[in-house]
Amino acid sequence: xxxxxxxxxxxxxxxxxxxxxxxxxxxxxxxxxxxxxxxxxxxxxxxxxxxxxxxxxxxxxxxxxxxxxxxxxxxxxxxxxxxxxxxxxxxxxxxxxxxxxxxxxxxxxxxxxxxxxxxxxxxxxxxxxxxxxxxxxxxxxxxxxxxxxxxxxxxxxxxxxxxxxxxxxxxxxxxxxxxxxxxxxxxxxxxxxxxxxxxxxxxxxxxxxxxxxxxxxxxxxxxxxxxxxxxxxxxxxxxxxxxxxxxxxxxxxxxxxxxxxxxxxxxxxxxxxxxxxxxxxxxxxxxxxxxxxxxxxxxxxxxxxxxxxxxxxxxxxxxxxxxxxxxxxxxxxxxxxxxxxxxxxxxxxxxxxxxxxxxxxxx
Amino acid sequence: xxxxxxxxxxxxxxxxxxxxxxxxxxxxxxxxxxxxxxxxxxxxxxxxxxxxxxxxxxxxxxxxxxxxxxxxxxxxxxxxxxxxxxxxxxxxxxxxxxxxxxxxxxxxxxxxxxxxxxxxxxxxxxxxxxxxxxxxxxxxxxxxxxxxxxxxxxxxxxxxxxxxxxxxxxxxxxxxxxxxxxxxxxxxxxxxxxxxxxxxxxxxxxxxxxxxxxxxxxxxxxxxxxxxxxxxxxxxxxxxxxxxxxxxxxxxxxxxxxxxxx
Ligand SMILES: Nc1ncnc2c1ncn2[C@@H]1O[C@H](COP(=O)(O)OP(=O)(O)OP(=O)(O)O)[C@@H](O)[C@H]1O
Ligand SMILES: [Mg+2]
Numbered sequence: 258x259x260x261x262x263x264x265x266x267x268x269x270x271x272x273x274x275x276x277x278x279x280x281x282x283x284x285x286x287x288x289x290x291x292x293x294x295x296x297x298x299x300x301x302x303x304x305x306x307x308x309x310x311x312x313x314x315x316x317x318x319x320x321x322x323x324x325x326x327x328x329x330x331x332x333x334x335x336x337x338x339x340x341x342x343x344x345x346x347x348x349x350x351x352x353x354x355x356x357x358x359x360x361x362x363x364x365x366x367x368x369x370x371x372x373x374x375x376x377x378x379x380x381x382x383x384x385x386x387x388x389x390x391x392x393x394x395x396x397x398x399x400x401x402x403x404x405x406x407x408x409x410x411x412x413x414x415x416x417x418x419x420x421x422x423x424x425x426x427x428x429x430x431x432x433x434x435x436x437x438x439x440x441x442x443x444x445x446x447x448x449x450x451x452x453x454x455x456x457x458x459x460x461x462x463x464x465x466x467x468x469x470x471x472x473x474x475x476x477x478x479x480x481x482x483x484x485x486x487x488x489x490x491x492x493x494x495x496x497x498x499x500x501x502x503x504x505x506x507x508x509x510x511x512x513x514x515x516x517x518x519x520x521x522x523x524x525x526x527x528x529x530x531x532x533x534x535x536x537x538x539x540x541x542x543x544x545x546x547x548x549x550x551x552x553x554x555x556x557x558x559x560x561x562x563x564x565x566x567x568x569x570x571x572x573x574x575x576x577x578x579x580x581x582x583x584x585x586x587x588x589x590x591x592x593x594x595x596x597x598x599x600x601x602x603x604x605x606x607x608x609x610x611x612x613x614x615x616x617x618x619x620x
Numbered sequence: 621x622x623x624x625x626x627x628x629x630x631x632x633x634x635x636x637x638x639x640x641x642x643x644x645x646x647x648x649x650x651x652x653x654x655x656x657x658x659x660x661x662x663x664x665x666x667x668x669x670x671x672x673x674x675x676x677x678x679x680x681x682x683x684x685x686x687x688x689x690x691x692x693x694x695x696x697x698x699x700x701x702x703x704x705x706x707x708x709x710x711x712x713x714x715x716x717x718x719x720x721x722x723x724x725x726x727x728x729x730x731x732x733x734x735x736x737x738x739x740x741x742x743x744x745x746x747x748x749x750x751x752x753x754x755x756x757x758x759x760x761x762x763x764x765x766x767x768x769x770x771x772x773x774x775x776x777x778x779x780x781x782x783x784x785x786x787x788x789x790x791x792x793x794x795x796x797x798x799x800x801x802x803x804x805x806x807x808x809x810x811x812x813x814x815x816x817x818x819x820x821x822x823x824x825x826x827x828x829x830x831x832x833x834x835x836x837x838x839x840x841x842x843x844x845x846x847x848x849x850x851x852x853x854x855x856x857x858x859x860x861x862x863x864x865x866x867x868x869x870x871x872x873x874x875x876x877x878x879x880x881x882x
Pocket of ligand 1: 656
């Protein structure tokens with residue numbers, strides 16, 4: 258019998274490592290790839306230099322009025338002048354400390370949550386209390402705070418209110434719908450299927466119109482049912498159908514053995530779903546869910562059509578200001594940037610969450 | 621192989637058997653038009669160890685899955701500890717507190733740690749205090765020699781370790797009866813032994829067990845009775861000695877030839 262010494266690993270040849278290898282494998286691996294690489298570089302060349310010139314090199318950052326701006330460059334003074342309106346809409350100027358306090362609280366809570374381990378009672382209490390606190394502070398009418406009608410809320414504040422309420426409320430409703438769709442009871446099942454398929458077959462604009470025109474018909478004359486509440490109901494019910502479908506796809510990824518093990522241990526239906534199936538289904542569906550929530554976040558701008566002024570609507574409003582006519586481009590670029598910051602953080606967060614919940618590797 | 625199986629296997633010491641605890645009477649089951657269980661009659665006594673053999677598709681899994689009602693049956697009756705296994709929710713809950721099953725593919729809950737897998741049912745279903753549930757869990761983990769893995773997740777364990785955890789999980793609610801459905805078939809050969817050792821230990825302690833398995837050594841060592849199923853029927857049953865050495869039916873003779881000389 259022969260015995261051979263172990264061979265220590267060697268570095269791969271030069272062409273197989275580092276940047277050179279990456280370029281070769283990803284950009285130049287075939288004639289098509291080479292053609293697309295050249296095309297891509299060409300397009301970037303056409304777009305990036307003019308944009309950089311406009312947005313940075315020729316841009317004006319300081320000054321007070323439109324007259325201070327150089328032609329041929331972005332006029333960022335406009336954004337600075339209208340920042341409060343972009344962020345808070347028509348919220349009374351002397352009361353702006355209120356939304357600012359709410360935002361500061363969010364930042365503080367997010368930072369603090371790093372130090373509170375696990376999902377304990379304190380966290381649940383905070384999650385339940387926060388919306389009440391935020392509503393009282395923003396809406397006023399209590400504790401000597403002057404009332405601020407929700408029709409005055411606007412800009413990014415409104416966008417965030419709609420998106421977060423939509424996300425938080427559509428999630429449990431979506432779960433219930435998804436469970437309904439799985440149900441063995443024919444009535445519950447067909448009602449869930451009908452609801453989900455109906456809503457998914459209708460554009461959000463229609464749902465918003467219906468919420469703003471049809472919903473008030475269900476309430477007695479004189480009940481003041483404000484626009485924001487209608488929009489929230491519309492968006493929540495719309496989004497719930499999509500959440501339900503996401504979760505259903507999560508259910509399908511759970512092997513039958515998980516149901517059987519739960520049954521065999523004696524878990525009831527709700528225990529089985531709540532403790533075994535749902536946590537796993539939600540986990541596999543996080544990327545899709547976050548995708549859904551990102552599109553919800555962007556769709557909030559549709560509330561414009563029922564007369565609410567979210568961030569995007571505020572661009573239209575401010576660019577119509579007589580002193581700042583023609584500033585649409587700056588406004589839209591700014592709005593795009595803000596939207597991007599939020600959606601990008603959401604997808605980064607989902608990546609982190611996925612990693613954190615991944616139990617297949619060592620901790 | 622053939623010479624080995626001829627030698628007298630070492631038998632475990634066993635306590636006397638008790639009253640009948642599982643009773644199947646004329647159980648019939650269909651999947652659509654397919655008659656999968658045909659007039660199954662089976663009585664298992666407390667402390668008895670039954671091994672079920674048979675070719676693939678003969679209905680072995682289906683039969684034991686009817687006992688804890690993972691499957692429904694259409695005719696006949698099954699009783700566990702005198703309780704009718706039927707659609708009644710209260711009965712079902714009671715039956716499942718007396719019986720648990722160990723599966724071929726372990727079916728541990730991957731999002732929970734080993735310890736959480738073990739304490740889930742005791743805490744939520746059987747309302748044990750958390751501390752007591754944890755102590756019980758650690759006791760059984762030690763029993764299956766895996767206490768040091770308590771805080772890991774199932775996917776971080778080998779197949780053999782996962783199956784031992786699955787057995788410990790089943791034991792935590794202290795069921796009188798354990799059903800095993802090919803518990804070692806999904807394991808690499810070197811891990812089969814560690815799982816069988818645990819099962820032998822349980823047998824010695826007097827658990828009632830029905831085991832579907834192809835491990836003849838296990839059957840010879842611990843079984844009180846071996847049952848041969850074919851095409852949805854119980855074709856032959858006997859004590860292991862006689863079952864393997866003097867099979868009566870041609871179907872069993874053929875089956876034994878096939879598995880012993882493969
Ligand atoms: N859900 C089902 N629907 C229809 N037929 C099924 C279903 N489950 C099992 N069967 C059929 O019933 C028969 C018995 O299946 P069962 O799983 O009990 O066999 P088995 O003896 O355990 O076989 P194996 O050794 O392969 O596990 C098989 O022919 C199988 O195809
Ligand atoms: Mg089987």
